[in-house]
Amino acid sequence: MKVLVPVKRVVDYNVKVRVKSDGTGVETANVKMSMNPFDEISIEEAIRLREAGIATEVIAVSCGVAACQETLRTALAIGADRAILVETDVELQPLAVAKLLKAVVDKEGPKLAIVGKQAIDDDCNQTGQMLAALLGWPQGTFANKITVEGEKLRVAREVDGGLETVILNLPAVITSDLRLNEPRYVTLPNIMKAKKKPLEIIKPDALGVDVTPRLVTLKVVEPPKRKGGLKVPDVQTLVMKLRTEAKVIE
Template structure:
């Protein structure tokens, strides 16, 4: 079984994002970048499937400028067999990414595509569902458990009401939630081995996808700072303030 794992380069989750002075976008100057945490979970799940003997090849793919190869090498160090970089300097939307991945799925024909449910920069939670629609594959989103048996995948999903288990026919698309697994750290020997693993580069234009923007970014602002709270001396005083000042009760 071949498993394809799309990954995304994002601002490290420990870094506080800054807005450019002209509010045109997020300032990425000298900012530490890393693999999207949900993508790390997807890579880990694919590696575990390979270690269990269920998968025989894991391919990591990333879309973006040349800097994305840093995260692809990380995926290779974690255990992926091969990496593919779809190179473009254009800022892509979810639909663009899904269409590019659909072309790659058509070429590689993986039985399973595992990707993070969302990226921590845009938080759109769209690409996996769009990819499933474009490729006509069954999908299991927000996966907290994945079990493969023959040509079926049992996916336990985290939904508002609790857990839901769905049975998917392979080939399928699965998006990962936080509780699916705990990603491993790359060891130094594996980091060195990753430098010798294949990393193929292809131009996004070569896949025949229209990358014209459909969404216009007007302005980026930091969230409003929360006002300081106050300490009340009694329940009566709290109720009075909720009535007269906050006006949340009558």
């Protein structure tokens, strides 16, 4: 079966994000960009399925600006077979991305989509669930372990109090949690190979999807700063302060 993995280009997780002084967003010019870490986990999982002889082809898809090609090349270097960029300069919100992905699914016919549980830029945690809804497929969010069992998929999910296991009919969407796997390192020979793998570019119009944003960001500001930094010399002082100053213990 084919496996589809969406990948998002985001500000690298090591970058300390700065809010723009005009309050329109965060600074992304001249900032290191990388693949959303949860998408790396998704690609890794898809490749493991191929290595296990279950997946026949791994297709990486990104939606966004031309520079997302770099993110797709990374996906190809990890081991995806080919890539599709749905290219647009429009600000894409999760519902629009889910619609684009649905159109790609309709075209490509994968039986499984592995989607990162959230992107570390907007922290929305929506796209996988929305894609499943639009396709009418079952969804296994926050996947910790997946096992294909014939026409079914067993998914262990990370929930608030522990783990939960569901069995989904295929085709299905899963969203990757942090501990689904540990992605492999990309090797130089694989980076070279990735340059020769096919990368198709299509436009939202060609997929018949209206990607106009539905939500308006009115402003972006820095969070209130905590006034921390006080150090106490010993445990006695700490407990005294907790009792008399912070009044947080009896």
